[in-house]
Amino acid sequence: MTKHMNPPQSRGPSDHSVRDQVVEAATQHFGRYGYEKTTVSDIAKTIGFSKAYIYKFFDSKQAIGEVICTNRLVMIMAIVDSAVADAPTASEKLRRLFRVLAEAGSDLFFHDRKLYDIAAVAAREQWLPAQAYDERLRQLIRQILLLGRESGEFERKTPLDEAAQAIYLVMRPYSNPVQLQYNLDTASSAAGLLSMLLLRGLSTQ
Numbered sequence: 001m002t003k004h005m006n007p008p009q010s011r012g013p014s015d016h017s018v019r020d021q022v023v024e025a026a027t028q029h030f031g032r033y034g035y036e037k038t039t040v041s042d043i044a045k046t047i048g049f050s051k052a053y054i055y056k057f058f059d060s061k062q063a064i065g066e067v068i069c070t071n072r073l074v075m076i077m078a079i080v081d082s083a084v085a086d087a088p089t090a091s092e093k094l095r096r097l098f099r100v101l102a103e104a105g106s107d108l109f110f111h112d113r114k115l116y117d118i119a120a121v122a123a124r125e126q127w128l129p130a131q132a133y134d135e136r137l138r139q140l141i142r143q144i145l146l147l148g149r150e151s152g153e154f155e156r157k158t159p160l161d162e163a164a165q166a167i168y169l170v171m172r173p174y175s176n177p178v179q180l181q182y183n184l185d186t187a188s189s190a191a192g193l194l195s196m197l198l199l200r201g202l203s204t205q
């Protein structure tokens with residue numbers, strides 16, 4: 001069953017303004033001090049709430065982190081979807097997918113490092129937003145492969161799910177925050193080289 005990248009459910013009264021205030025304060029605090037060094041008490045002090053009051057809206061610090069993580073991953077997927085949508089061929093869609101994933105992840109690392117760390121924690125501990133993000137990538141890869149097979153660009157001998165999973169695994173060093181931080185020096189060039197290599201293997205020529 002497909003998982004949607006929706007924020008996890010929060011406890012307590014349905015007061016969106018308070019939840020938004022907590023998330024905004026947590027985003028700023030995580031961005032300044034890092035997710036792992038921040039406590040719920042720190043967030044509460046920042047906005048003048050008690051720790052107990054915040055727990056009326058969120059079960060834990062992770063629940064707050066999951067909302068922030070979801071927001072960031074949704075932004076990345078929106079960039080990916082926009083770049084891929086108007087590509088004229090399946091081959092170009094695959095090239096763009098590689099390139100944009102590497103660019104978006106690298107940009108988040110260099111310009112929002114502390115919040116990048118939340119995404120890394122989410123990927124390492126397999127938070128639901130991270131699982132949904134991975135599933136969305138798999139779906140997108142599968143859709144591109146199907147399009148390429150229907151248009152005659154890609155070969156049909158390899159089982160579809162097997163080919164999609166192989167491409168997903170090749171992308172992981174540049175789409176997974178935990179792995180990307182060790183591959184930043186090669187991310188830009190690797191995205192182009194690996195997509196070209198994959199396209200040669202997928203080609204019907």
